[in-house]
Amino acid sequence: MIIQNLTTIHPFRHIEKNGALLPPGGLAAVLSPAGVGKTAFVVQVAIDAMIRGEYVLHVSLGDSIDKITLWYGELFQNLARHHDLEQSEDAWRDILLRRFIMTFKVAAFSIPVLEERISDFVGQNIFKPSLLIIDGLNFDNNQSPRARELKDLAESRKLSIWVTGNVHREDTRDPDGVPSPFVSSAPFFDGILELEPGDSGIAVTALRGFTVGTDDTRLRLDPATMLIQS
Amino acid sequence: MAKNIDRVRNIGISAHIDSGKTTLTERMLFYTKRIHAMHDVKGKDGIGATMDSMELERERGITIASAATFCEWDGFEINIIDTPGHVDFTVEVERSLRVLDGAVLVLCSVGGVQSQSITVDQQMKRYRVPRIAFINKLDRSGANPFRVIDQLRSKLGHNAVAMQIPLGLESAFEGIIDLVGMKAIRFEGANGENMLVDDIPQSIMSEVSARREELVEAASLFSDELTEAILNEEYISEDLLLAAIRAGTLQREITPVFMGSAYKNKGVQPLLNGITALLPGPRDITTDALDRDNAEAPVRLESDPEKPVVALAFKLEDGPYGQLTYIRVYQGTLAKGTTLVNVRTGKKFKVGRLVRMHADQMEDIDELSAGYIGALFGIDCASGDTFTSPEMNVSMTSMYVPNPVISLSITPSDSRSQVALSKALNRFTKEDPTFKTYVDEETNETIIEGMGELHLEVYVERMRREYNADVDTGPPRVAYRETITRRADFNYTHRKQTGGAGQYGRVAGYLEPAQEADFEFINEITGGAIPTQFIPACEKGFHECLKKGPKMEFPVTGVRVVINDGQSHSVDSSEMAFQAAARGAFREAYVKAGPVIHEPIMKVVVETPTEFQGAAMGLLNQRRGMIVGAQDEGVMCVIEAQVPLAEMFGFSTVLRSSTQGQAQFTMEFLHYRQVPQSIAETLAAEATKRKKAAV
Secondary structure (H helix, E strand, O other), X not given: OOHHHHHHXXXXXXXXXXXXXXXXXXXXXEEEOOOOOHHHHHXXXXXXXXXXXXXXXXXXXXXXXXXXXXXXXXXXXXHHHHHOOOOHHHHHHHHHOOEEEEEEOXXXXXXXXXXXXXXXXXXXXXXXXXXXXXXXXXXXXXXXXXXXXXXXXXXXHOOEEEEEEEOOOOOOEOOOOOEHHHOOOHHHOOEEEEEXXXXXXXXXXXXXXXXXXXXXXXXXXXXXXXXXXX | XXXXXXXXXXXXXXXXXXXXXXXXXXXXXXXXOOOOXXXXXXXXXXXXXXXXXXXXXXXXXXXXXXXXXXXXXXXXXXXXXXXXXXXXXXXXXXXXXXXXXXXXXXXXXXXXXXXXXXXXXXXXXXXXXXXXXXXXXXXXXXXXXHHHHHHHHHOOOOOEEXXXXXXXXXXXXXXXXXXXXXXXXXXXXXXXXXXXXXXXXXXXXXXXXXXXXXXXXXXXXXXXXXXXXXXXXXXXXXXXXXXXXXXXXXXXXXXXXXEOEOOOOEOHHHHHHHHHHHOOOHHHOOEEEEEOOOOOEEEEEOOOOOOOOEEEEEEEEEEOOEEEEEEEEEEOEEEOXXXXXXXXXXXXXXXXXXXXXXXXXXXXXXXXXXXXXXXXXXXXXXXXXXXXXXXXXXXXXXXXXXXXXXXXXXXXXOHHHHHHHHHHHHHHHHHOOOOEEEEOOOOOOEEEXXXXXXXXXXXXHHHHHHOOOOEEEOOOEEOOEEEEOOOEEEEEEEEEOOOOOOEEEEEEEEXXXXXXXXXXXXXXXXXXXXXXXXXXXXXXXXXXXXXOOOOOOOOEOOXXXXXXXXXXXXXXXXXXXXXXXXXXXXXXXXXXXXXXEXXXXXXXXXXXXXXXXXXXXXXXXXXXXXXXXXXXXXXXXXXXXXEEHHHOOOHHHHHHHHOOOOOEEEEEEEEEEXXXXXXXXXXXXHHHHHHHHHO
8 A cells, every 4th residue: 555545544534524633723632541542642643644744743741752753653663564555664754754843841841832932943944833742741630721822822823733631530520521630621622532441442432522433433542553443 | 910800890981071081080090099190181281181192182172092091999900991972983982881891971060961971871771881970070160960860860761879969069069978878078188189087967967868768768679688677777787788789780770879079189089989889890790702613602701710711802002112902801811922813814823012001101911811901012903803712713792883974085295194194094994993994996095984074083183193194185075875776677788899809798687676785696597598607707797886876976785686698609708798798787777777866864963052942953954954853851952853964064163153152962873865856966967077077
């Protein structure tokens, strides 16, 4: 298979609305307990976008650049193997040009600092992202001001933003199933997905915004390769 | 000579440039009474520190060559290998690391863990060298040893624990608190030679207790006895604690941190105690050699002085008395008059003069046994050679040597310099495997090749100073390569009939890309279409074409040639005819095989204050760089990028000027990658111009 075909058969296409997983200006979250696969999920959102020609800024709080590079390399290789991709190395080299990783110490991170960095390299024409991934942000204790800042950033820069968030077993849920720490932030999000380990891999359920489809197109993560499948 | 191998320490002192490593070494030699006066690297007295034996190093304040020096402390024999601090000399660093049992990682308490420290640390990890850290320059303003300890943990992944804490800081820095012995140590006397041991001031007792608790807790993982003592709330003896820390250090699970200021003569003696108490001796380390009689299967060497000799030549130096070869003995005892074999050449030789080095002075010795480092006189060998007893046939693992990525032409200005130049080149290529030289057949120029701009610059300087060779250099050239991207067939007949014996040969087959090898030749001819005696001539013909690609005149790599048909003539065919036919065939197929140019891509890591992050990224971006990422660390920021070497000339100057001198960068070879179309066209135009100029 050649790489362009990969995007047309990607499971993400089942849950898209108007040809986009998340429109520019949109804000979405992936929630799960620690260690289930949030990073694997958002990295695949990024890889899918990169293949389709979008520029991705991956912001990680706490992890090193090397570790994130590994995540990308590993998941792309699994994907290439799974679909028998031709000349995957060349393709990978090309699409890598559309990725930019930034890491921050958790304490030093704030949305205004990030916005300053973005305007810095957009201004200099170094990199102009259309998708922003923020991995490792803390949403405990109802961070609704932070969610508002994120939504504003998405709209002012025409970015689609994906964030990851930790949920805890003891969290209570609202009627939609949104865990208590996110309830006050939820209105700012256009979509919220949750990952849950189950018998047939890790199930992806929609708590808000998205429709994850009928039973035969329902998304799940294969626990062996961490690839998103339906 | 005493021979208690458990009281031997072969250590390296490795660090970022300017963190004060050479000063520290100098102080260590002073306290061990090897030298009787102290000098500083950029000393006003013009003598310079003892370890920097080369004039050039003195001038630039950097250490290039790794001199091995010997000293004694508290009944221990310590060999110190002074390792270079600049990234362009990493082969020197790596070769030194090979012979070390342990190392001291020197860090500046202001600058902390910088990009160069990371490179050096990674190399040490590769050779699995146990380390202790020394945080230097505590007297400088802005010193913060605990921030450096945090960086050791976060940037280098060390489990760093403080063995000491400072007594006062910056200009008020007086001495250190020893967390093992629970004493305050001050340093007095003109050269800090008197250690005054005192009780810990009550005012800082609570901090001291907290830090000691951290240390004891980290150490307890490596000793059940210690854990038990903690649980039973018993008294923890110094020996018990040190033994646990040592166990952790040897497993490379813990990095004890010492601190002080070498320049102010504070904290050096406790560091020496730490080296002897915590770092491994030769017996604590296992070394494998490769058995050449048994498909290079690894053989464990034993530091037993009675066994057959195995020794490694890790460094050559040209002294006033001829070639000096630094060796480390891994097994057996090497004595004057012993007959040894150089495993690489198979030549036997007899050990003549044997010495132990102290930078520029030497001491004659009669024998050198396993675990020791010394030097031989008058042995013809290259760096990295293994010497063994005649009955052994093992080789120390070959060290990884990268291909050179940059070259420049060098021309002597007169005939006297010509002689000096060839002497110098002969010496340098033996000393440093990454430095290569050859004569370009077409231009008759001497070309030198190496790992970076500075690498070559330093050798050119050394030619001028040490060998008095007056040389001019051409502009640096990047080592481009050509390769093919698809299969192409050839069927070429070489025919010449111009009176006398004619020439006739036909070869047919195809070229295709080969990932693994530079050149592969496969003969698939059946039925004798080309007689067997002409096959080598065909191979030679193809191989010759690789030196210079028909398109851009860069070396061609990654080509597999398969011949499967041909024709010969009973009278007119000759070796020459088939060579010519192969050359013609190659030219014919090469253009059809989609030739492309590859260029060396470097991994560039820029470390800059955050306010210059944008500027630094801009610079990398202008240079066709692909920015992989940026790591924000509060005050400083680390940018990682992949940039073509061709664009990196003069980068250090530009970077410095646009960041007020506050940013620095390291660069190492990453891989070869195809050049973009526009650049390929420029290169092609240059090649055409060169061709025209040559005609």
